[in-house]
Amino acid sequence: MIQYRSVSRVMDAGTISKNGASSKSQTSRRKLLFNLKILKQMKTKILLLCLILFCLNGCSNKKMPEIEMVFVQGGTFIMGCTDEQAEIDAYLPPPPHIAELMMEQGGDCWDDEKPTHQVTVSDFYIGKYEVTQAQWKEVMGTTIQQQRDKANSEWLLFGEGDNYPMYYVSFDEVQEFIRRINAATKKQYRLPTEAEWEYASRGGNQSKSYKYSGSDMVYDVAWFEDDRENKTNPVGTKQPNELGIYDMSGNVWEWCNDWYGEYDDNNQTNPDGAISGTHRVIRGGSWDSGKKDARLSSRNSMLPDKRGLGVGLGIGVGVNVGEGLFYFEGNGGNVGFRLVLSPS
Secondary structure (H helix, E strand, C coil), rough: CHHHHCCCHHHHHHHHHHCCCCCCHHHHHHHHHHHHHHHHHHHHHHHHHHHHHHHHHHHHHCCCCCCCCECCEEEEECCCCCCCHHCCCCCCCCCCHHHHHHHHHCCCHHHHHCCCCHHHEEEEEEEEHHHCCHHHHHHHCCCHHHHHHHCCCCCCCCCCCCEEEECCCCCCHHHHHHHHHHHHHCCCECCCCCHHHHHHHHHHHHHCCCCCCEEEHHHHHHEEEECCCCCCCCCHHHHHHCCCCCCCECCCCCEEEHHHHHHCCCCCEECCCCCCCCCCEEEEEEEEECCCHCCCCCEECCCCCCCCEEEEEECCCCEECCCCCCEECCCCCCEEECECCCCC
């Protein structure tokens, strides 16, 4: 009996030892399965995060519009009211008494185009066309009608379609457009300086000293008030200038990056305008302005939060531009922009 009890004890101890080992094994297995589950969940989260990051970078790039650019080799030019700008338009001359008065007042130039001065600019790329309504919508998500409504829903539309230039856009909104497209494309688009704009408008180092951007015949290159269509037109439908750039005369005024200020006669390299100011420069004239504004040295300006420029007759309204005309900010529907890139 004593021996039996001893064997029984031994058997019980062995059973206990075996059961203990089995329990530890099951615990280890449960831990392993738990860890594998955690790893699987982490893998799923990592894959989801990678997909989100891919869409933020790759997918957004695919939605960005293609901006066709033209290379402009740097050089030196005379900026402002040069001789061909001051000359009375020989193809569309005003009545003789008006022409005589114009010559007495310094020719066909506005006062703010003087004095002429030598400017040197570095290489850059500039948009072949004005930014279109389709390109704006791709980046900003708003249509020309929605932009008009931001200003005044009772104002008119002056040309609507994917290939029409964007207008009813303020300088401040253009800066947001640039911020978004740069973030998505990893490029460094910006607005042109006034000097870059005029140099490109003149044809850069291919310049033939035309009065308008690409021709001495304004009808060849510009949509302006004498076309009597009373609206914008699709970009690139007139002749380009010497560099292959379209619509730098007429269609819509174009924002430049500079604060508006007076010229001086000092030689300058890559100038970026006045140090400060209240108005930003706009250039090129528009569908509702005269051929004098379509000249490639003509200047104008507008408050950076405004979306349009009108022109009318009156005293004490807006900015006096001479000949009885006053510019005012309002229902113009005539200010757009084009982009610039510096070589990388």
